[in-house]
Structure formats: C-alpha cells, structure tokens
Amino acid sequence: MCLILFAYNMHPTYPLILGSNRDEFYHRPTAQAHYWEDYPQILAGRDLSKMGTWMGLTTGGRLAAVTNYRDPNEEVHGKGSRGDLVADFLKGTSTPEQYIQRAEQSRDHYLGINMNH
Template sequence: MCLILFAYQVHPVYKLIVAANRDEFYQRPTAPVHYWEDNPEILAGRDLEKMGTWMGVTTVGRFAALTNYRDPKELTDGKRSRGELVAEALKYKGNVKDYMHSLAENNEVYLGYNLLAGDANELFYYSNIGQVLQKIEPGIYGISNHLLNTEWPKVKIGRGEMSQIITEKQGDLAGKLLGLLQNSDSAPDGLLPSTGVSLEWERMLSPLFIKSEHYGTRSSTVLLMSEREIQYEEHVFSKDGVHNQKYTIKL
C-alpha cells in the first residue's frame, strides 16, 4: 500500500473511513480481496509471493493497513516481508495496543514501514523509522511512503479532498472516495519530495493514482466502518479492465 487516507471518529455514522491505493510492480502475483481459506475471519487481498497483505479487516471489526517507508539506501538482505505485519495484526487475539507495542522488539527485521491497526473505538499508528507509536485522535490523516501526515503533495491533496467529501450530506460516499483515488495528476517538480530515487521516479510516484510501464496502482479500496457494519469495496486494475468487489460485514 502506498497511500492511505483515513478519517477517524469525525463522521456521524462511520467511525472509520479509509480510502487507499496499493501500488506495486504489475508482475507481482496478487489475489483480490476475499475471505482467507486458512483464516476465514480475515477479509483482505493477498500477496501470493509472500502470503501477507497490505490492508484488511476481520469479521469482528479489526482493521490493519501498511505502507512502505521509501529509502532506497536501506539494505534488503535478510529482511522479512512487511505484509506479514498486517496479517499478524489481524490474527492477533489480544488487545491491538499490546501487539503494536511488541513491534519495537523487531525493528531491524523489516525495512521501513508505517502500520495502522485497531477498530472503530481505538486505532494506533506505528513506524519502525524512529520507533514512533501513536494513538490516533479524531481527525483526518494521510500516509504515503514517509511518516504519518508528511505533507507530500498526494497526502495534502488527498486529506483536503477527503475532508470535503465526508462533509457532503448527499451522494455516494464510497463512489466519491474511489473517484478521489483515481487522481493521476503529477505534482510540480518544485513540490516533489527528495527520497533518494531519480527525479523521473519522483515524478512518476507523485500522483495519488500511479501509471507507468512496469509499476503502478494495482487496486483502490474504500472501507466504511460504523458501529454495526463494515462496507468494504475494492477495485482491481489490470490489462483486462477494472474488477470490482463489495463486501458487507455485520458487527
């Protein structure tokens, strides 16, 4: 996952609203959102290379999602897949706060990441870059490939648009958020971050929705969580077109 926009406890009905894009190399094998055969309480897509995931929920209302922290100088040898962190957060049977606290014990095992985990009543953010653990307060947030609410153009635009969308009283909330995630406008060079990749890559990675020859946005997901149900909608993009799936979980 390379962009997570979320509104926490600011909407009169939906306590957690998430709009997220997963960016990945097109050749990486992936399964769309489904209930996992080996863990039927988990609803999530799945990376078929490492068997982890980037975002998901459970049938009892736990949510978890992750973005990578972009640092091309990090050494990759011997590191474990960050997608397992999301899967383990969803499988964890205890208090999610305890799970998030435990992550500091394995900071060096993974490349840089940002992890969100919790539910409609309690949500936490952790990054192994600087060992940042934060309880999320009501508000509208964004994470790309840096730390929480870093003002990259896509994060700034996304938070502003999400704020406007969720205050509108009429219309299809999920549809509007999915529309927001399709914004493929590149940021001006003067606003691009400097993360250690080439200027060409910074330009290519700057939109909310990424398109290139070998890498880009593979799926867009919207989650709407109230006290009584979760609505989960995923749009998967491939050379064959767009494949949509919708799920509703009663809590």
C-alpha cells in the same frame, strides 16, 4: 507511495469508506479483497508471493493496514515481509497497543514502514 484513504459520514448508506493502495512491483502477484480460505474471518487483499496483506479486517472487528517508504540506502536482503505485520495482527488476539509494542521491537527485521495505533 502507499496511502490509505477514508471518508467518514460522507455517504448516506456507508458511514465509513476505507481504501488503500498497494505500492509494489507489478510483477508481484496479488489477489483482490476476499475472505481467506485459511483464515475465513479475514477479509483482505493478499500478496500471493509472501501471503501477507497491506490492509484487512476481520469479522470480529479488527482492522490493520501498513504503509511503506523506500530508503535507497537500506539493505533489502534478509528482511521480512511488511504484509506479515498486518496479517499477524488480524490473525491474533493482542490489543493494538500490545502488538505495536512487539512490532516496534522487531522493526529492523522489515523494510521501511509506518506504524501507528
């Protein structure tokens, strides 16, 4: 199960501590959080298979994360990577509301996801 954790005003030096896990198969290669060479404004872990991410932020203050759920009856072939949703938002300039609205329209192109803004 994917989850996102945060602590607000719990540490004297760090007002916000944020973390998430990547709930995928162990054989799927990943890189730990780093500034991406191809998008140096993005700080995020990276799915090295599909080149997306499960959580990241930019030097300009954009933040995005995705959690998933598995539906054993859902058709998995031909679906896009959920990590593209996070990466595309971090690369873009649309507001969260605009991006969620567009993503909701293509929701069926991805396996089960939770989206909020």
